Amino acid sequence: MRVHEGNVRGYGAERGASGRMGRRVLAAGFALFLLAAPAFSTSEDSLPGYLVEKWGRLTGTLSEALALRDRQETLPASSWFGADKSSNAKKIDELLDQALEILVQGRAGDLRRQALELRTDIPGLRLEADGLRNERISAPETSRLPWVRTRAKIDERLSELEEEISHRERALSEVNAQLAEALRALGLQLDQGQIDVLLSSVTGDDLLQNAVVFANVRAMVEKLAELSREDRDNLEINRRYSGLYLVLNDLLIHTQEELVRKIDEDYKPRLGEIAKEAEALRRDALAKAGQKGYTEAQRRSFSLNAESNAMTLRVADLYMQLLDSQRKGVLDNLTDLRRNRDLAENTYRTVRSSGDLRNLIRSGLELFDSIHALSMPEIRPFENETIRREFEEINKRLKR
Template sequence: MNKLWLILLSFTIINYSYANEDNWWDISTKAVVNLWSTTSTTEFAEIWENITPKLNEVLELEQQAENTPNSVWLGLGTDKEDLNEEINLLLDEAVEILSVSNINNIRQAIRAEDDRIREMKQDIAKYHQAQITAPVDSTWHTTVADYDLKIKQIYELIEQSKTKITKLKTQFAQELSNKGLSISTEQLEVLLSSVVGDDITQSSIVYDNIKQISQQLMSLTEKSGEDINISQRYYGMYTVLLKILLHMQQSFIAKLDYQYLPKIANIIIEVKNINVTTGNLLRSIDEKTHRKHLLANLQAQNFTLQTAKLYKKHLVKQRYKIVQAIKKTSQDLQIAQNTYKTVR
């Protein structure tokens, strides 16, 4: 049975990618080995402690669902749909648990500094506006010079935040490198700025943690002397891990289909409508200054339209890669479930 478990595990230790055109997000088998040796023991211990109860809960609900009717009369009692909803909630919670990583912490810190810079720039705009009515000289009121000093201090704080972000990005890239994922500065910027960047990062973290847990389950099975009851439990937990992975991938697709791609489509429609309006105005206005502004608007609109189309292309490519990953995970899950049933 150990050989069977090793075969199962081999389905998990695969090249897994939501990569862009250059496949810079590919994870090699060698990288997986490096991952096991570089991930924090304390971090993994916390993940293990939090995730194993969820795996067992899902297993119990799935076994309960085997003897539960598809529907109940007048909604009295529990049916399969109720249990599936409960299982999906547990899978969502499991994804959050498996998303724990120093990489994610660094990403959150970068976002916090970005937000801080955005707020400070708003303060600068507010102070510039206040200067319009501020006195040049006053003992009791904030003067123009006072606002200049405030603005200067904020610019200094912005530079400090930018320096922090640079250091955090270096740490982020180093964390990826420690896991065998070397990316260029340009690729790092794409990952951090893309609307799907966080999803890609989370997916990779979850997948890495699932690999570690799978390895641990294999080790525990070996130590149990392959006791049939213990093996059954660990095989079952392994199938749940694959379901978590599949659930996460399907959620990623849902975000693309119902959030990201529709938003891009709306932007394209809106820009095209504005473009038509701008063209009509150009044909009806002769004044040179107005035409100059309209031509500048038209150029900006065309640039936005081109960018939106390129972004849509980028998201569609990501979607294709996720679909391929779903196919692979679904096959792995079918084999794992077949083995689990065999053990039972």
Template sequence: MTKTGMRPSAVACVLAGLSCAVPALALAAGPAYQDVAPQIDTIVQNRPKDFSRENDERKDYVFGKLGSSNRDRIAALANTLGATDLLEMRERIEKAKQAIADKEAALRVLEAELAQAPPDATGITGWVSNHLSRTYSDVKAELDRAQQDLMRLQDAANAERQAVVDRLNGIGVVVSVEQLDILLRSITGDDILRMAGFFENVLAIHRGLAEALTAQGEKVDLASKYYATRVVLIDVAVEMHDRFLQRSGGEHVRTLDRIMQEAQAVKAEAKAFIAKEKDQALRDQAENNVRRCDLTAKVASVYKTILQDQARQVSDRRERLSRERELAINTYKVAAVSGELAKLIKQNDQDFSTLMQITLPDMRPFENAEMRDEFERLTKRLASKS
């Protein structure tokens, strides 16, 4: 069993040389309401009854020492609810990709060796020769085994990708395998998977709370706990959105702008060199540098558009969350005077499920392998800057 309580993945089985059946869709192992109730209750207790945020930045004093603010508690709760095995699934896919690349490199070596391998010899002299060096049949047998290993690795990686797609689609994040590949190559891949896992965990906690409270009957005082918790969960969702916007819509976009500026500056230097150079071989090298700069600038521009599309959608959802927070407070007041708690909880639970979803922008496929490789190179560069 893995640390998340799931059976070994298909990728893990193949990498370990095992043969095991793996379910197509793994269940989430996120926290239950009971696990986070103490954190939520502490946040609620340190809020004024009108749910205003004026106290959130203030530090508490514990035994005469400066303690945590509600802002700190909300950030800590965001970390708890953002924990998801989707990140482990992504890591397994990355390991599979590396294993496939290593196996493909080994195959190229074997293919080159096969082309130079001596034929199998016969007789006593041949028997000695066959045992002193690798013959055609020796290399061919190893090549066949390596090709079979490669196919198993590719099948396992595809199964892992499909499992992530099914998992995301199951929580309302519509994505294809092709879109997932681009997402996993993106600098925001972890952030989006973490946010998807967060929404999955929050929905489970919210539904668990709703079921627990409605089972206790029509009690008006339960509305306070339900809607206070609902407001806290929305506040945590806003925190997750703010983190994403700071990185995707801010830091990463600024880095891509610098990369595009650098590419244009280096391109100008290369073109200046071409204008004055007579040696054709050197001119050809400089022309290649110009093409590389153009590719970098083109992919960086596409990358920037993807990040800006993501940031725009997340920003829109953040604004919706702020309005939903106001409505949750107002609905709490309605429940307090009407006593129709069960009916309100059922309706608002459906609304909350719709709210706690994310959508992905159009993840355009790469025009060619060169653009895909440059996209991954830029991702590594962005990661090194963060």
């Protein structure tokens, strides 16, 4: 079954000793994040309010996934009628996705969504302003027709757009600061510049989402440990709790494998196509810039186009390094997470007492505290505004 699915130099600077130091700083930051994950008392109030409110729905969804998981080995590989391994695994993944809809909640998750909405709004407003500036060229100075846009009306709208863009940029800066604070509350140390890079990258949304999911999963595991102590002599209840813990491991693996799939099947191939196109355009522009059949102004324009495509290639290479670093980190952690799931599954099948479950959860929490579960790559602020804009342009093309 599938069940998958550093803050030193600027982007564009040479990599070296300081880059390695950045990775060590990030590693320390992740260790702090995991170690600082909240420990909960036996009171339901110790859980975040959204988890308390959705606890029944969440555990019910996970229990459904567990029941389907129990069926998996007994089902045929394929079947014309009825369930088979493939259809059953698909249902499990759908249930895990439903659980994720709850587990992505929280202040950091809400701020992440606000930031992404603002980042989506701003380019649209800039595009409208660009269209109006072009329309203004041929617009009349005056007109008696109310539906005709005069230069004065266009200027008025351009002024409004300028204010709207400035307002959203200020709001985005404030949200980024709040998001950095919310992530620090989870133990993840990122400054506003690094947050900006994350939100500008195609994997950033997944990374920030996984930060929230990981914290909420850990909170649930702590609560399961407490509940098991209250029913320590009821083997059926303890088996159920160990099963929920098993499915939570499935869920963490699911999020990480899904990110690897996106990188391998979507982002890296698209990025390769962008780089290939930019290289072809660069070569063509350079060739024509040296041909005497074109005017001097035309040759100069070809040279500028070649430089622009060279910048695209440079930023695409930086982007590929970011994706490769992310992919390697996720794969490294998946090895540990899968081993932890193997232990969880074995214990679920053979649980005899609450002690078995407590030992299982204790070892799981030790793992959570020792691995870099979010696998964030080295995150460096943008070297300059040109690279930042090119990075965002590539990101838009990757998301199409």
